[in-house]
Amino acid sequence: MKEVKIGCSSSYQKYGKRLDTAIIQVPRNSKISGLFTSNKFPAAPVKVAKRNLTNLDKKKKTALFINAGNANAATGPEGLKDINKMFANYKDVNVLPFSTGVIGERLDLQRYGKSFFNAYKNLGRSSWKNFATSIMTTDKKEKIVKKSIKIKGETINFIGVAKGSAMIEPNMATMLSFVFTDLKISKLKLDKIHRLACESSFNSITIDGDQSTNDSSLLIATGSSLISLSKANEKKILETLQDIFYSLAEKIVLDAEGATKLISITVKGLKTENECKTVAKNIANSLLVKTAAFGEDPNWGRILMAVGNTNISFDEKKFNLKLGKLHVFRNNKLSSSYSEKLGLKEFKKRKIEIVIKLGDSNKTSKVLTSDLSKDYVSMNADYRS
Template sequence: MVERIEGGITAPAGFTAAGVACGIKASGLDLALLVATPAARAAGIFTTNLAVAAPVVVTREHLARSGATTRAVVVNSGCANACTGPSGLDVARAMADDTALAVGCPPEQVLVSSTGVIGAPLDPAKIKAGVLSATQTLGRDQHTAAAEAIMTTDPWSKETAVRADTPAGSFRVGGMAKGAGMIEPNMATMLAFLTTDAEISPGGLHRALREVADPTFNAITVDGETSTNDMVLLLAGGSSGVQIDEGLYPHFVEALHAVCHELALAIVRGGEGASKLVSIHVAGAGSVDEARQAAKAMANSPLVKTAVHGEDPNWGRLVAVAGRAGVAFEPTRARVFVGPVELFGHETVYADREPEAAAHLKQDEVSLIVDLGTGGTASFTAWTCDFSAEYVRINADYRT
């Protein structure tokens, strides 16, 4: 059984966190520190953008050099340290060195992450001061401060935790995430940090993270953009004493999925300028890959997203996207639903039902369903948000 509990990244035993202000941003918290005692096993998945930021390079290196053993994760917001050349790599490595000195571990046991403006230099003196300050405030009760410190344009912090009860005992999974823009399901798609006090092998940890990321973090989009800095890190400390073997592996995946699913939807709800959470379920596909491809195309369509924002049940836009999504599509047998209301099916238009569909679109959470009409049994659900004038304003003014 999996049950939601209070807390976030420090809900599992063996983890402490802190969030401090060190002057990278003009105001607010901008540096988070997560410490595992003792050192934890770690797994990560990273951006697929070819313009890879310095912290992603260094974190990959450290996971390889440490044998996927991690003592600390340090994250700054306000500056991405991306497209900064050799000097940016030097700063990312100094970020790890300063943290290692502060917590007492080898530098390769420190993972680093950054988010913010691309191309701006990251001040290593501010990072060093921030790390020293963070080590003074570390605690299990500081999880919310850490979640706030990784925010950029996010309207609120995102954290959650669960407890899983199994025949072998109970363990916990916690997490925090950030993401409001540059979010597109092409893992990784944002920053997310996950912890557990279960004990699991490095191979099992990576397997579970990959398995869970696909229907959660890889199923969301805000604007179709994949960042230079995105990563998801999962740390397993083992303090619960529960050993995850093949028999308990489904329990672990269930708990991890619960945390990742909640964080993923929170990212979409907090998308830049968003006013509606939108699920797009594609059915009747020949394969899950085709269903995913079609759902992602619809979720990234500006015409679909603006129609949702305007509460206009314009089902034709969904049909148009399905037809150009590059997957098998049979319009003579296709069906389109807005919420529970079928507006188009088997070449029949139900125009008299549009008022009922428009009423559904007035809700904060909206459901769109498209059956591709191929007779296939595969399906996939993607989550997105509406496009508003506020999204344009935020991104037009991002640096100015």
């Protein structure tokens, strides 16, 4: 998508010479859908981005201004004033600011201001990989997903970039995620498919049960493609977007701080999908389950405990548990096909699959999480040092 211009630079602060600021400029009349943290302490850039999104000047181009290393959260009125000062000279642009990093510290306006100025001069010269690098904090890897699909002989392009490796427990969006497409679509329909794509991806991952003050997800449609969203192609486009969002979500969990395992938890058979998700997330956030995964200990009793430790009603006689394809519990008793040796084999895998059935309905929910390692504790204990 050549119409999307990328410029990156470094403020030479927390990450030395590494890129830590980015500007992404999109064409006039691009449609932009935003989902943001529901944390009760939203960061200053979240407040400004939400406000500016509702009042975009169609005569101006829109640009995302993103910095890593400082969250500009819990900075009070001064944090908002700092944003106004930093972007006061960008009068010909709709400014959408995003920040990620340490909470409670004010922005260094001189350093970040200069870096944004350099990034603006570099618009069109930086790559998607540069962008992905520039928004990393404790991430170990860049997170980029690219896809193209054909509809009526025409190509529709999708590119997604995200960051996140801790403080991940979304309630609406999660971490920082920016997905771009050249599809023609109305703002109303873009909002709809954005929420649907988030629900089965970013809303279904957890690393540590903590939702950030800065979580933001943007879906941007430039409209440069010859294809518009229609009833005939909506299913294919939504499935493509869901694949992209899910791939980004999986990359986040795989890159979780100190993680050695990706854990997939599927819960089936309850009255609603929300009930299934509640149980799945309770397992995903269980420290005992996560540490068992790290220790490669197939302690299925911890999974059973986490299932029963919710306010969701179910018939315990219908409790079924599988590790991958291995039956552990069937109809509320230990399966005759289960052995510790076979359970250990499942827990030694890089990707652990837990499947639970609690009833006879067709409702289901899947949640991704990681294990909890010694490195996670060390990394977060030393985060500001």
